[in-house]
Amino acid sequence: MTEPKPTADEPTDGALIARWQSGDERAATLLVERHATPLARFVAGLGERGEVEEVVQDTFVRAFASLDGFRGDSSLRTWLFTIARNLVRDRARGRKGARDVVSIEEWHAATEHDALDAAVADETEAQMRRAVETLTPMQREVFTLRVTEGMSYKEIAAVVSSTEGAARVHYHNAMRAIKEFLDD
Amino acid sequence: MTDCPRGDMRDLLPDLLHEQLDAATRAEVARHVASCAACAEELELLRSMRRALSPAPHVDVGRIAEAVVASRGATSDAPDVRPLHSQQAPRVGRRIAWRIAAAFVVAALALGTWFAAQHRPSDTPVTVATAPTHLDSVPPAPHATVAPLTAPSHSSAAVKTPAAPKMLASTGLVMDGGVKDLSDGDVRLLLQSLDSLSAIPDADPTPMSYQIGDDGGAR
Numbered sequence: 021m022t023e024p025k026p027t028a029d030e031p032t033d034g035a036l037i038a039r040w041q042s043g044d045e046r047a048a049t050l051l052v053e054r055h056a057t058p059l060a061r062f063v064a065g066l067g068e069r070g071e072v073e074e075v076v077q078d079t080f081v082r083a084f085a086s087l088d089g090f091r092g093d094s095s096l097r098t099w100l101f102t103i104a105r106n107l108v109r110d111r112a113r114g115r116k117g118a119r120d121v122v123s124i125e126e127w128h129a130a131t132e133h134d135a136l137d138a139a140v141a142d143e144t145e146a147q148m149r150r151a152v153e154t155l156t157p158m159q160r161e162v163f164t165l166r167v168t169e170g171m172s173y174k175e176i177a178a179v180v181s182s183t184e185g186a187a188r189v190h191y192h193n194a195m196r197a198i199k200e201f202l203d204d
Numbered sequence: 205m206t207d208c209p210r211g212d213m214r215d216l217l218p219d220l221l222h223e224q225l226d227a228a229t230r231a232e233v234a235r236h237v238a239s240c241a242a243c244a245e246e247l248e249l250l251r252s253m254r255r256a257l258s259p260a261p262h263v264d265v266g267r268i269a270e271a272v273v274a275s276r277g278a279t280s281d282a283p284d285v286r287p288l289h290s291q292q293a294p295r296v297g298r299r300i301a302w303r304i305a306a307a308f309v310v311a312a313l314a315l316g317t318w319f320a321a322q323h324r325p326s327d328t329p330v331t332v333a334t335a336p337t338h339l340d341s342v343p344p345a346p347h348a349t350v351a352p353l354t355a356p357s358h359s360s361a362a363v364k365t366p367a368a369p370k371m372l373a374s375t376g377l378v379m380d381g382g383v384k385d386l387s388d389g390d391v392r393l394l395l396q397s398l399d400s401l402s403a404i405p406d407a408d409p410t411p412m413s414y415q416i417g418d419d420g421g422a423r
Binding site: 045048049052053056057058060061064065072073076077080081084085144145146148149152164166167168170172188192195196198199202203 | 205207211214215218219221222224246249250252253254255256257258259260261262263264265266267268269271272273275276
C-alpha cells in the first residue's frame, strides 16, 4: 500500500512526533493507527509466524524509545520498516533449529481473518503468493515494499540497507522470477 | 510473459499502481501502457500481486499504543526517550550536582590533610612544601649544584680525610702536606727561616738542592 498520507485535517508524522515529545500521549495512538497495519503486512510477508503483533508492538516501542535519535532525513515509515525488518531477522537468528520463515500460505491458513479466508480461496492469488515464496529473502523484501507498500527505490534501499540501484535490480529480478513461476 | 524494452516505464508501473506520479508523468506512463501489451500485462500482474499480498493480520492498535505509552513511563529516566527541551535541564542539574560533590570531596581531603599535619607527633619533622608564587622571580637555589656521588678516579686523593694542618710557629706557614705542596714564596720563606736559625749543628748539612716544577711546586 502507499504511504499513509495524512489528509489536510490530519497532522503529519513530524507534527505527531513533536506532540508526543511534548507529552501528548494521544499522538502515539495516532501514529500507531497510521502505521501498524502496513507494518503487520510487511512482517507477515517476511514469514513471521503468529507473532506479528508482538513484532509490530516491539517495533513501535523501540522506535518511540529512541525518537530523539530519529534524524528526520528519512520518513518515519521507512524507519519503522527498518526496525521491523531487523527485528524479524533477529528473531529468525534466535530460533535455532526451528523454521525461521513460514510460507505465506501457511500464515494465511493460520489466521482467522475473514478477508484472508476469502483470499486463500482465490486460487489465482494463492498462486501469486506461492510465486513470492520462491524469491530470495532480499527479493521478497524489495518486491513487497515496492508492490505492496508502494515505496520508492530510495526508501527501499534505506529499509534493506542497500542502494537504490541494487534495490532496482532486486525488484526486476524478482519480477522476472515471478513471471517465470507463473508461466510454468 | 514478455518484458517491455522500456525499462524506465516498467520502473514506474508500481508508482502508477499506487498513484504516486505527478499528472504529467502519469499521463505519459498511461499512454505507454495503452500502447504496450507487455506493460499492460505487467501492470495487471502487479495489481493482482498487490491484492494477493495486501491482507494484513489483525493487530490490536490500542494495545500497541498502550504498550508504547507504558514503555515511556517505564523508561522515563532514560535520556533518549524524552524530548530534547526537557532533557537539558536535568542534565545541567546533574552536572552541577557532580561539581558540588567533587568540591566537597576536595575540601574534605584538604581539611583531613591539614588536621593530620596538626596532630602529627612533634619529633617527626614536618615538611611543608610551598609552591613559589612567582616562579619567574625565584632565584636559583644557592646550593643547587649537586655533588657527584662518586669522585673521579684521578682525584681520589680528594676524598681522603686531610690530616690536621701543621703550623710552623716561627714562620706562620701552614704545613699541610710536603714541601712539594709549597709555593715558590713559601719555599723562599721557609729557606729564610732556616737561614735565620741560630742553632746550627756542627756537621755540615748535606747541601739542599731543589727545583721548581712547571706547576710551581718544589721537587
